[in-house]
Amino acid sequence: MKKNKAMIFWFSLPSLLCLLIMFVYPVCRTVLMSFFKVESVTAGLSDWGFNGIGNYTKIFGSQTFRTAMGNMLLIWLVGGVITLLLAMLMAVVITSGIRGKKFFRAAIYMPNIISAVALATMWIQYIFNYDYGLLNEMAKLFGGDKIKWLGSDMKFWSMVAAFIFGSVGYYMLIYISGIEGIPLDFFEAATLDGAGKVKQFTKITLPLLKGVIKTSITFWSINATTFFLWTKMFSPIDTEESTIVPVVYLYDTVFGGKGVVTRDAGAGAAVGVVLTLIIIIVYEITEKLFKSDDLEY
């Protein structure tokens, strides 16, 4: 087949332009901006003053940012362990030969395809509602006391619980596809050798899912680091200490929010760079920890 140079050029040019405009140039400029004193996000290069690592020392010196990082870490670790364990549990149940497998799989994944704003609203306005919410109605049924799920001491964990509910389905799908990739005769041979279900899971399924688990940890890390929407929904008007996360801190510092006296785009850029570095580091660590041997079967 002849190579049509003009066609190759015109066919690939638009996507190249998108890549440059939407990704390459902005990423470079954000990294650069994180080392400069930039007040307004729209300020031209001539208004930038070199600041060394000043922006980084500023954000790490800020109590709010440290709180935000702490919350993010909790979401990543506690939320991650619960989400991935639940997802694994669901995946194992669904591949165990139950009836209505397709229905259950579709129903559990469903929260992932609907608008997260709508999903968060359902949780805030119904499940966690103090007066008529599901949880307090259940408490009443069992003779317990009503709880202020959205009070400042409970809010963070309520938010994490709702976020977990919305996430489990996605990781479940990843695990299901991993489990279904394992040949059935592995399990048949193990059954013949007298290995129980639990033993089969720990000795066959888990080791062979190494690659899939690695992928799921990477995806979870990206989701936890870029956590934003749920905080915005749980404290919609003013950012609160209890639910703040780094991206909300970034949003407030760059675009203005409660308690932000002077906007600081440079500091915002530094937050972006820090979060991206965290994602890269977590990725590298999981790659090392779960060195997959690229098994062929």
Place this chain on the structure above:
Amino acid sequence: MKNINWKKELKLLPGYIIVAIWVLFTAVMLSWILGASFSTSKEIFSGSIFKFETGIHWENYVTAWQVQNVSVFFGNSLLYSVVACFGVLAISAPAAYVLSRWKFTGGRTLRIGLVIAMSVPIIMVIMPIYSIVVRLGIKGRVLLMLLYIMMRVPYTTIYLLDFFATLSKSYEEAAYLDGCSAPNTFLRIMLPLVQPAVVTVTIFNFMSVWNEFFMALIFTSSESMTPVGVGLLNIINSMKYTGNYGGMFAAVIIVFLPTFLLYIFMSEKIIAGVTGGGVKG
């Protein structure tokens, strides 16, 4: 009908209970919201939403649609999603085709760049984009259309690329012998051949744009360009003053329905698409 093996089913019982509780919880939540969307605020607070003692309050939907401007948000989101789906295809399909077919200068770099761009967090690009947009004075609906198209290009290109790569070159050779020009071959023969992949990637693009929130929040400067996510947030924030719970739940249902209906009809295709694409251990 097959005989039910009760012994086997009994063994699976704990599993059934686990997934059933999860699904039941989801069903209770959705049906309650649906019930509440047809009730008055008073009924919602007194816990009598499923009795419909005062009738079914369709007017909640009318209020949400007209007074609370959900019609505007809905129209905007539909516009953004549809335009983005077509726009991104127009950019990505040709690129995916030539990238999968020929080795050329910069081709490999473009491909790697697109793969990396897929995992670049939005916070790394949002500030310079904002700056460009303000300098160029791009405003209104066209702004979000452009941004959503560009945002989906890396994913769509890489997704389609894998499918073009599986097609045999004999199609093009035959077309060439018949005197069909190369761009025409792409448009009339190759693109229709990857139609299933185009459908899947379009569903994903649609849902992703419909549910997008971060950029919408930053770039929405007026009611007339607000998409559903940000619009719903505004409705909830103004609830303190309106106190119209029924209307809010009606708005939630309206925002929730499009992608939900899409899912009801296409769940198999969507689920296959989630794990068939980039996700591989």
